Amino acid sequence: MKPKVAVNGYGTIGKRVADAVQMQDDIELTGVTKTHPDYEGKIANENSYGLYSAIPEKVSDFKESEVEIQGDIHDLLGKSDIVVDCSPGGIGAKNKELYEKKDIKAIFQGGEDHEVAGFSFNTLVNYEEAIDRDFLRVVSCNTTALCRTLSGIHKNFEIEKVRATMIRRGGDPNQDSRGPLNAIIPKLEVPSHHGHDVQTVIPSIEIETLAVKVPTTIMHLHAINIEFDKNLNEEEIISILEETPRVSLIDEGLEIDSTSQLIEVARDKGRKRNDLMEIPIWKEAIGFEENELSFFQAVHQESDVVPENIDAIRAMFDLERDYERAIEKTNKNIKLKKIL
Secondary structure, eight states: OOOEEEEEOOSHHHHHHHHHHHTOSSOEEEEEEESSOOHHHHHHHHTTOOEEESSGGGHHHHHTSSOOOOOBHHHHHHTOSEEEEOOSTTHHHHHHHHHHHHTOEEEEOTTSOGGGTSOEEOHHHHTGGGTTOSEEEEOOHHHHHHHHHHHHHHHHSOEEEEEEEEEEESSOTTOTTOOOSSOOEEOOSSSOHHHHHHHHHOTTOOEEEEEEEESOSSOEEEEEEEEESSOOOHHHHHHHHHHSTTEEEEOGGGOOOSHHHHHHHHHHTTOGGGOOOSEEEEGGGOEEETTEEEEEEEEOTTTTTHHHHHHHHHHHTTSOSOHHHHHHHHHHHTTOOOOO
């Protein structure tokens, strides 16, 4: 029997997860939820995704609209084996009690605290530990990106310290109520929470982070510096990054100099919603100086966590015990290939 998957919250992440679930051959989408009728709900109807009201008291709002629903969240959970909670940050934690009462497995997103599940997940780091779990948390877009690029290096070299600056988008493209429209806003919590979040997945890594918001909507950018206990083998570092799944090194000759050009590549390649689920690193900007490594990486905040959500489902139902085969299967089914 295929595990039956519900997606609670058909928004930025939820609609991408729903699409990815629908593309798998060993799991099945049972439906998605919205808190109110809107254009995304209408598109869910057009996609033949069973749509349910996330708030039982709001069922009447849907019935008075053109957006069709099949019931409420209780109906959806009753026919599902696992729920991927893609609610706004803080709401998922409130939903956990409901999932426990329904005796259903749940995946939470990085907007929740680590404590919501007691286990924070990244496929490259701790896939085997996720096997048969009832609850886990897929870490945020920034933490997912850091875990991907740091994991292979951390396994092969003794890292003394990581320092990373998160240059964050002000809001997602459809968040017209968010800014900043004309400002650079430093996160005054120093260091920022991102480093601690990485440590929920890789406890042994020493990392500190800073963060600022800038007037863009399309991607984040990370500036990363890593100190090692000895001088570096440059070719080995490059090889590790090139071989890391869901990381793409962008060659100098391609003349891709910005996040906007990366998004244009995604458009030209026909990527749905311009998604870049992999983490691009500018190869020409990888810098070496004795025992230090520096590089820039881009993060498409709307999509990079989607593959990990699919991997997590496979682990929680023990559909695949080896993380490399899980990655290979997920990538194949969602047609995730090297961007260039």
